[in-house]
Amino acid sequence: MKCLILLSLFFLVSCAQATEKVPADVADFLVNADDCQHLSGEWDSSLPETQKRNIENQVDNVCSKAKAEQKKLKVRYRNDKETLKIINEYDF
């Protein structure tokens, strides 16, 4: 039982450290990437026109940034497998 608790604690601490380890430029990318992913799940033809246009504008702004950042970061972190894996999790 104690082992299980210790293992769980170790896992939680490792996860927290992994999140903290992300470089600042990757953290910035993740904000835009998550927003882009969210917006891509929002658009639907059944929405009112104003809402559709708003999502399209936000997509153009946020997703363009995320795509451009992803391209640069893939090159910058090409030798850092862990970071590259995080960057490559997004397919816009």
Place this chain on the structure above:
Amino acid sequence: MKQLSGEGWVARFIGRNDTQSLNPMFRGSVEKFLKSLKDAGVRITISATFRPPERAYLMHWSWKLSRGLVKPTDIPAKSGVDIDWVHRAADGKLNNIKSTNAAKDMVRAFGMTNLHVAPALNSRHTQGNAIDMTLSWSGNLTIKNNNGESVVIENLPRDGMNNKLHEVGKSFRVMKYHGGAKDKPHWSTDGQ
């Protein structure tokens, strides 16, 4: 029996804007929150609740195929959607142009020509865990939270972006989207 891709698929799985289509747990929370909003005199327009995953699948892959980002033969099948993305010539050979044009027709019929990102396959809407609604009121708002306590909202804006209203929503476990003004009407189980 599979049916070829094309415009006819667009009307088969329709997005909903009623609370009945939501995931039962979230539905209960949303309906309580909506009642509180109505009792307080808030004007409510619901624009979207549940999006069938089948619709998201058709939107996603037609968008990708129309832009040449995937081959029709590589599109994974989805249970409950007997669509054939692969159009063939009379001799049975794959006809890429016909396949792509059929996808373009679908994109046009979905109205996605100005959307510059592939629609997501999964979202809080496909899970039935999100609602898009436009809210507004005049003057000060007195509204009850889930504990039955009256909350007076005097600050601006008088719409769904009001931070005090977000706290009221939270008491019902209906969370405002954490990305701020990027998606004003969106509320969900976890703010995503």
